[in-house]
Amino acid sequence: xxxxxxxxxxxxxxxxxxxxxxxxxxxxxxxxxxxxxxxxxxxxxxxxxxxxxxxxxxxxxxxxxxxxxxxxxxxxxxxxxxxxxxxxxxxxxxxxxxxxxxxxxxxxxxxxxxxxxxxxxxxxxxxxxxxxxxxxxxxxxxxxxxxxxxxxxxxxxxxxxxxxxxxxxxxxxxxxxxxxxxxxxxxxxxxxxxxxxxxxxxxxxxxxxxxxxxxxxxxxxxxxxxxxxxxxxxxxxxxxxxxxxxxxxxxxxxxxxxxxxxxxxxxxxxxxxxxxxxxxxxxxxxxxxxxxxxxxxxxxxxxxxxxxxxxxxxxxxxxxxxxxxxxxxxxxxxxxxxxxxxxxxxxxxxxxxxxxxxxxxxxxxxxxxxxxxxxxxxxxxxxxxxxxxxxxxxxxxxxxxxxxxxxxxxxxxxxxxxxxxxxxxxxxxxxxxxxxxxxxxxxxxxxxxxxxxxxxxxxxxxxxxxxxxxxxxxxxxxxxxxxxxxxxxxxx
Amino acid sequence: xxxxxxxxxxxxxxxxxxxxxxxxxxxxxxxxxxxxxxxxxxxxxxxxxxxxxxxxxxxxxxxxxxxxxxxxxxxxxxxxxxxxxxxxxxxxxxxxxxxxxxxxxxxxxxxxxxxxxxxxxxxxxxxxxxxxxxxxxxxxxxxxxxxxxxxxxxxxxxxxxxxxxxxxxxxxxxxxxxxxxxxxxx
Numbered sequence: 001x002x003x004x005x006x007x008x009x010x011x012x013x014x015x016x017x018x019x020x021x022x023x024x025x026x027x028x029x030x031x032x033x034x035x036x037x038x039x040x041x042x043x044x045x046x047x048x049x050x051x052x053x054x055x056x057x058x059x060x061x062x063x064x065x066x067x068x069x070x071x072x073x074x075x076x077x078x079x080x081x082x083x084x085x086x087x088x089x090x091x092x093x094x095x096x097x098x099x100x101x102x103x104x105x106x107x108x109x110x111x112x113x114x115x116x117x118x119x120x121x122x123x124x125x126x127x128x129x130x131x132x133x134x135x136x137x138x139x140x141x142x143x144x145x146x147x148x149x150x151x152x153x154x155x156x157x158x159x160x161x162x163x164x165x166x167x168x169x170x171x172x173x174x175x176x177x178x179x180x181x182x183x184x185x186x187x188x189x190x191x192x193x194x195x196x197x198x199x200x201x202x203x204x205x206x207x208x209x210x211x212x213x214x215x216x217x218x219x220x221x222x223x224x225x226x227x228x229x230x231x232x233x234x235x236x237x238x239x240x241x242x243x244x245x246x247x248x249x250x251x252x253x254x255x256x257x258x259x260x261x262x263x264x265x266x267x268x269x270x271x272x273x274x275x276x277x278x279x280x281x282x283x284x285x286x287x288x289x290x291x292x293x294x295x296x297x298x299x300x301x302x303x304x305x306x307x308x309x310x311x312x313x314x315x316x317x318x319x320x321x322x323x324x325x326x327x328x329x330x331x332x333x334x335x336x337x338x339x340x341x342x343x344x345x346x347x348x349x350x351x352x353x354x355x356x357x358x359x360x361x362x363x364x365x366x367x368x369x370x371x372x373x374x375x376x377x378x379x380x381x382x383x384x385x386x387x388x389x390x391x392x393x394x395x396x397x398x399x400x401x402x403x404x405x406x407x408x409x410x411x412x413x414x415x416x417x418x419x420x421x422x423x424x425x426x427x428x429x430x431x432x433x434x435x436x437x438x439x440x441x442x443x444x445x446x447x448x449x450x451x452x453x454x455x456x457x458x459x460x461x462x463x464x465x466x467x468x469x470x471x472x473x474x475x476x477x478x479x480x481x482x483x484x485x486x487x488x489x490x491x492x
Numbered sequence: 493x494x495x496x497x498x499x500x501x502x503x504x505x506x507x508x509x510x511x512x513x514x515x516x517x518x519x520x521x522x523x524x525x526x527x528x529x530x531x532x533x534x535x536x537x538x539x540x541x542x543x544x545x546x547x548x549x550x551x552x553x554x555x556x557x558x559x560x561x562x563x564x565x566x567x568x569x570x571x572x573x574x575x576x577x578x579x580x581x582x583x584x585x586x587x588x589x590x591x592x593x594x595x596x597x598x599x600x601x602x603x604x605x606x607x608x609x610x611x612x613x614x615x616x617x618x619x620x621x622x623x624x625x626x627x628x629x630x631x632x633x634x635x636x637x638x639x640x641x642x643x644x645x646x647x648x649x650x651x652x653x654x655x656x657x658x659x660x661x662x663x664x665x666x667x668x669x670x671x672x673x674x675x676x677x678x
Contacts, residue, residue, distance in 0.1 A: 177582050301633075
């Protein structure tokens with residue numbers, strides 16, 4: 001024992017490590033800092049998991065477009081516990097994004113970014129960007145079909161930048177195609193540049209916490225006054241603060257412990273992400289989807305009106321990032337309590353609802369046609385029972401002209417266009433003919449692609465699609481001119 | 493070293509002398525530091541040049557599009573739209589399968605072709621041809637194109653990208669390489 005104590009004393013005298021760590025543990029934090037304050041620690045814990053599992057994967061992963069996919073399959077199937085390391089890395093990355101978002105929301109709602117902690121917020125926003133970049137480049141590392149076509153989507157968006165678009169795209173891809181150099185570029189970002197930036201920023205973020213102390217829980221009627229805040233804060237900490245360890249660290253430990261166990265359980269049950277289909281761009285029977293952290297972007301891009309798309313895709317991210325950076329400068333003094341900052345609370349609620357609903361839309365992706373709807377989904381029997389031969393022929397045409405890819409019948413099929421179970425209550429046969437022939441309302445015109453006989457058959461079939469208790473649509477007074485209601489330009 | 497008479501305490505600076513000779517030394521150190529800074533600047537510039545050249549290399553685009561054979565004309569009968577694949581002529585040593593590229597070949601009539609890029613003009617996902625409805629459909633956001641590649645429905649801002657083609661010795665060739673993009677818009 002004496003030897004050990006001597007060794008420790010020697011280490012301390014030569015390194016000063018204890019003198020460095022002691023204030024980190026013993027510095028006073030507000031008594032009011034309770035369970036709201038654990039999310040930053042959890043984010044950091046997930047980052048440590050990422051570093052450890054990432055280094056493990058680095059010993060096996062082949063950063064080469066020719067071998068990356070095979071090496072991941074090897075890690076999943078051959079390497080002992082390899083699948084679990086990949087599962088931990090994948091799920092921990094999602095967890096880190098979620099924890100960071102919650103941490104950020106808490107800081108925003110409690111206005112902890114106000115004087116003197118503006119730079120804490122700004123380094124935090126930088127960390128957000130770095131972590132999202134890590135998530136995107138991490139998806140590329142899988143080098144499967146989602147990664148390939150996801151890069152294609154990134155390249156297409158970059159390509160729309162005015163003037164230098166194609167140069168910037170080539171710089172991003174490492175050449176004029178998605179190929180070997182593309183993967184290595186993203187590998188360098190994912191493994192060297194971004195983790196390095198993250199570690200530096202985490203260090204700065206922590207140093208700033210030590211410099212300014214942890215903010216107290218906001219109280220209505222206790223505004224931040226920059227002129228006297230620091231002095232009053234230090235007085236309050238000396239009088240009423242509690243040491244970080246163990247008063248606050250106990251909660252961090254418990255929350256991080258629960259998170260870590262949850263991570264292991266989720267990773268063990270759900271396993272690693274991909275790799276999906278092999279990265280052969282000639283296998284086009286694929287349905288590319290982004291990872292969870294980008295699902296809301298996928299939803300937003302898909303729901304934008306095409307005319308505004310380029311502008312929104314290129315300008316909005318910059319505006320959002322700029323707004324985040326400006327948050328502490330728009331008001332770094334005054335009230336911190338959410339009850340006294342209704343506009344900011346509404347802004348946060350708007351952001352949460354927007355991201356949640358866009359994520360929901362992205363997961364459902366009703367705008368995507370069901371590419372095998374026409375060949376995989378049989379026509380439900382109730383829609384052909386008791387029909388005439390012409391109408392049944394129409395059902396065949398309906399099926400084979402890929403209508404089901406975008407239109408549902410009996411609850412199955414694409415959702416890009418409306419479900420047609422009761423279309424005949426909304427459209428007369430004449431209107432149906434016009435709609436199929438000319439398209440419009442985001443439907444292609446089938447006039448050139450269907451023969452007269454096919455057209456008669458399909459309209460005959462569609463005219464039977466009414467629930468038994470409703471009558472078909474009819475124009476009062478019969479043969480009136482057909483309404484032209486489409487805002488779409490006429491097809492060529 | 494000479495001990496000047498007017499030593500006016502300069503604790504901590506480590507100089508043994510003082511007065512005017514101390515000032516001279518300080519001035520000399522200042523000059524040396526600036527000289528060192530200048531040398532560092534020149535060195536940094538010299539070493540930065542290859543770094544910048546290396547990083548910006550992909551933009552200089554040394555690899556150009558080339559004519560690539562898609563196969564004998566018999567593979568592309570008149571009136572049909574057929575799937576074709578080729579090895580991208582722009583290659584890097586570690587590409588693996590990712591240089592395999594697909595396109596759609598439409599033979600309008602004998603000797604008249606249209607060759608479409610596989611990439612949707614919206615965000616680049618691979619479009620699929622449906623012979624029965626004579627439409628190209630994109631699985632990502634539902635972009636739809638007619639047989640001639642023109643936009644039919646959905647979010648694409650334009651029709652499908654097309655390759656230039658020519659017929660040589662009974663084979664169909666296209667001018668391919670670079671990922672199609674806005675540069676190809678006219």
